[in-house]
Amino acid sequence: MGQFIQFAMTRATMALITLLTVSLIVFTLMELVPGTCAERYLAFKNTQGSQISVADIEAEEKRLGLDRPFLVRWTSWVGNVFFKGEFGDSCILRLNINQLLADKFWISLGICLAALILSYLIAVPIGIVSATSTSAATNNTLRFISYLGLALPNFLLALIIMLASTVLFGDSLTGLFSKEFRDAAWSWPKFQDFLSRAWLPIFILGWSATAFALQTVRALMLDEVGKLYVTAASARGVTGSTLLWRYPARHALGPVINSLGFDLNRIFNELPIVALILTLTEAGSLLIEALARSNDQQLAGAIIFLLTASIVALNFVTDILLAILDPRVRRGLMG
Amino acid sequence: MSWFRRKKTEGVDQKAKEAYFTASQGQLIWARFSSNRSAMIALWALVIMVMMGLFAPFLSPYDPTIAGRDKDYENGAPQIPKFWDENGFSARPFIYATERERSIKTNFRWVVQENRDKRLYVQLFVEDWEYSFLDIKWDLPFGLPPLQVKTLTFDTHLFGVDGGKIHLFGTDASGKDIFGRTLHAIWTSLAVGTLGVFIAFVLALIIGGISGYYGGWIDSILQMITDAIRTVPPIPLFMALAAFMPDHWSSETRFFFISIILGFIGWPTLARRIRTHLLTERAQEYVLAAELCGASSSHIIRRHLLPSFTSYIIVDLMISFPYMVRSETALSFIGLGLKDPVNSLGALMQNVSQADVLLNYQWYFIPVLFFIALVLAFVFVGDGLRDAADPYSGTKK
Numbered sequence: 001m002g003q004f005i006q007f008a009m010t011r012a013t014m015a016l017i018t019l020l021t022v023s024l025i026v027f028t029l030m031e032l033v034p035g036t037c038a039e040r041y042l043a044f045k046n047t048q049g050s051q052i053s054v055a056d057i058e059a060e061e062k063r064l065g066l067d068r069p070f071l072v073r074w075t076s077w078v079g080n081v082f083f084k085g086e087f088g089d090s091c092i093l094r095l096n097i098n099q100l101l102a103d104k105f106w107i108s109l110g111i112c113l114a115a116l117i118l119s120y121l122i123a124v125p126i127g128i129v130s131a132t133s134t135s136a137a138t139n140n141t142l143r144f145i146s147y148l149g150l151a152l153p154n155f156l157l158a159l160i161i162m163l164a165s166t167v168l169f170g171d172s173l174t175g176l177f178s179k180e181f182r183d184a185a186w187s188w189p190k191f192q193d194f195l196s197r198a199w200l201p202i203f204i205l206g207w208s209a210t211a212f213a214l215q216t217v218r219a220l221m222l223d224e225v226g227k228l229y230v231t232a233a234s235a236r237g238v239t240g241s242t243l244l245w246r247y248p249a250r251h252a253l254g255p256v257i258n259s260l261g262f263d264l265n266r267i268f269n270e271l272p273i274v275a276l277i278l279t280l281t282e283a284g285s286l287l288i289e290a291l292a293r294s295n296d297q298q299l300a301g302a303i304i305f306l307l308t309a310s311i312v313a314l315n316f317v318t319d320i321l322l323a324i325l326d327p328r329v330r331r332g333l334m335g
Numbered sequence: 336m337s338w339f340r341r342k343k344t345e346g347v348d349q350k351a352k353e354a355y356f357t358a359s360q361g362q363l364i365w366a367r368f369s370s371n372r373s374a375m376i377a378l379w380a381l382v383i384m385v386m387m388g389l390f391a392p393f394l395s396p397y398d399p400t401i402a403g404r405d406k407d408y409e410n411g412a413p414q415i416p417k418f419w420d421e422n423g424f425s426a427r428p429f430i431y432a433t434e435r436e437r438s439i440k441t442n443f444r445w446v447v448q449e450n451r452d453k454r455l456y457v458q459l460f461v462e463d464w465e466y467s468f469l470d471i472k473w474d475l476p477f478g479l480p481p482l483q484v485k486t487l488t489f490d491t492h493l494f495g496v497d498g499g500k501i502h503l504f505g506t507d508a509s510g511k512d513i514f515g516r517t518l519h520a521i522w523t524s525l526a527v528g529t530l531g532v533f534i535a536f537v538l539a540l541i542i543g544g545i546s547g548y549y550g551g552w553i554d555s556i557l558q559m560i561t562d563a564i565r566t567v568p569p570i571p572l573f574m575a576l577a578a579f580m581p582d583h584w585s586s587e588t589r590f591f592f593i594s595i596i597l598g599f600i601g602w603p604t605l606a607r608r609i610r611t612h613l614l615t616e617r618a619q620e621y622v623l624a625a626e627l628c629g630a631s632s633s634h635i636i637r638r639h640l641l642p643s644f645t646s647y648i649i650v651d652l653m654i655s656f657p658y659m660v661r662s663e664t665a666l667s668f669i670g671l672g673l674k675d676p677v678n679s680l681g682a683l684m685q686n687v688s689q690a691d692v693l694l695n696y697q698w699y700f701i702p703v704l705f706f707i708a709l710v711l712a713f714v715f716v717g718d719g720l721r722d723a724a725d726p727y728s729g730t731k732k
Contacts, residue, residue, distance in 0.1 A: 017559065018559070018562055018563045018566060021559065021560065021563035022563050022566060022567055025563065025564065025567065026567070029572070029575055030575070136372075140373050143373075143718075144711075147710075147711055147714050147715070148707075148711070150657065150661075150710060150714060151657075151706075151707045151708075151710035151711045151714070152707055153664065153668075153684060153703065153706065153707075155668060155684070155687075156684075156687070156700075156703055159687070163694075211714070215718070219721075261566070262565070265565075265566065265567075265568050265569075266568075268568035268570075268571065269568050269569060269570040269571075269662075269665070270570075270665075272570060272571065272574065272669065273570075273665055273668060273669060276669060300571075300574075300575055303571065304567065304568070304571050304572060304575065307568050307571060308566050308567050308568065311566045311568070312566055315566070
């Protein structure tokens with residue numbers, strides 16, 4: 001047990017180091033975006049009619065602490081994030097980022113995780129069938145359908161479904177809540193309403209993630225199916241799906257669990273586009289808003305950092321999960 | 336007689352065996368690849384599309400920029416050449432002439448109508464706008480005259496019609512020919528992808544190579560950085576980087592910038608593969624032998640280690656290609672990549688996202704079909720290559 005705790009601690013430290021590196025990269029990038037937070041805010045004020053001078057900008061920079069050296073600013077940013085969970089204020093909206101993001105981030109994460117689960121619910125059985133089936137026709141059809149998820153631009157899929165639902169049900173399915181629940185507090189009916197709409201982004205994100213998951217499952221299964229222990233098991237009389245599930249699948253799925261974090265990464269990539277089409281109001285669309293429309297580096301940095309942090313967290317969880325589930329690792333750690 | 340025949344088949348067998356054992360790595364991979372039917376179909380589709388992109392100016396009858404617009408046929412439907420109609424049969428395919436009218440009858444809106452009595456015949460090798468296959472213009476610094484190369488200039492196009500214009504895939508809102516735009520877009524998207532893959536490949540080779548060859552603490556530090564970059568979701572990061580692009584940048588500058596971004600973010604996965612492979616290969620005897628002979632590190636990497644996994648690298652590059660093309664389209668679709676006057680698949684797809692288009696101008700979707708075909712072709716070729724390059728895949732069956 002002591003060894004297991006040590007293993008978990010090492011993993012946690014590594015995750016923390018990765019997060020620190022990421023925060024440095026993200027922070028540097030946000031610094032490189034032309035213009036500072038102070039200039040941006042005052043330029044915004046300028047459009048509202050007030051006259052802004054260079055002295056005003058300098059004063060504002062001083063107030064925001066932008067005149068300090070780069071490393072000091074990074075340390076204070078990271079310190080605030082890690083110890084207080086504070087991301088500061090948005091450059092343009094002048095609102096606390098935590099308040100701005102709170103619900104939206106969790107909704108996005110929930111949608112993405114659901115899409116991840118969906119993609120593996122499809123990919124694992126199809127991947128196993130595709131790796132073991134001898135019929136080229138089944139094999140090619142299954143692969144074609146799943147690759148179509150990759151090739152079909154997800155916005156197109158969203159558009160088609162939206163159009164179909166407008167014609168059939170008279171509701172375009174855009175947004176995450178219907179009108180009456182948009183500003184309501186969380187409750188059971190609101191959650192039901194949310195689910196009745198959230199399936200669309202989950203389905204679209206999940207299908208496009210399936211292609212890659214399927215490729216992984218198929219390749220791993222192909223490696224395992226030909227091995228001697230499988231032949232030995234079938235010689236003992238284990239056949240059919242029992243054989244597959246008890247022997248090669250258990251081996252093949254270990255690395256799959258390990259790669260979950262990177263699959264989540266891929267789903268995050270799709271999120272902004274799907275959010276844009278479905279006019280969702282969660283972190284993905286906020287990110288587009290922050291980056292594309294207003295160059296709000298403080299907000300963008302916070303969102304990218306949060307997305308990365310959830311990937312790192314998932315990687316950590318899968319590492320621990322694998323250590324518990326895989327007897328080889330478990331015996332090595334716990335004796 | 337039967338004895339004779341048997342002897343002969345044995346001889347053929349022997350020959351096939353000999354050919355198998357003396358074949359080079361490349362020949363073996365090709366033999367396995369070409370027996371995979373879905374991969375071969377995909378390869379043909381890919382070759383055809385690349386060719387279409389390469390010869391886009393020759394194949395497209397009109398200039399895909401605003402200069403070649405057809406102002407009398409905006410948002411026009413595709414015109415498909417016919418061989419016969421109620422007025423009789425014709426050996427040469429034809430389309431109908433169109434007339435644009437605005438009067439009290441049409442409620443004072445411009446309405447385009449086909450004149451079914453006036454046929455426009457399709458002609459081959461028509462002369463129209465001028466294009467060059469090699470057209471480079473660089474503004475050199477220090478007041479030097481700009482470097483300009485313009486050769487291989489032609490003005491012949493594969494087809495066109497007499498006394499009018501033909502739009503196979505219809506036209507867009509400003510009257511630009513969608514057929515021409517699609518062909519040019521394929522080329523642009525492929526070029527962005529290629530440049531991105533190339534940059535990613537060079538970076539991966541250097542970083543993965545150093546990390547895998549030297550090992551030890553250099554490896555640990557480089558791996559830490561690689562892992563950190565690998566966890567950052569690329570598209571949000573692209574968006575952050577794309578926000579750097581000032582609005583006044585020309586389309587060429589944007590194009591290069593996007594490719595560079597794609598390359599700078601695509602390297603970690605490949606670098607990791609190269610590093611893992613190098614770490615295992617480095618411990619082999621042949622490397623030790625070369626070291627004892629006094630070969631330098633760079634010589635060993637170039638002459639001994641790299642050739643040992645060229646096929647893996649090619650497969651990896653092929654697999655990463657559709658993701659690059661997809662990233663370009665995604666970025667352009669959000670409006671942060673290449674913008675509308677440029678013909679990239681992403682920019683063309685951006686036009687599709689309005690409900691108006693979906694209901695009235697369905698031919699805007701034709702470029703999307705090409706995108707789907709392109710990605711599918713790449714994925715199937717990549718899969719086929721992976722199966723073919725795996726030396727154990729043949730023995731399994």
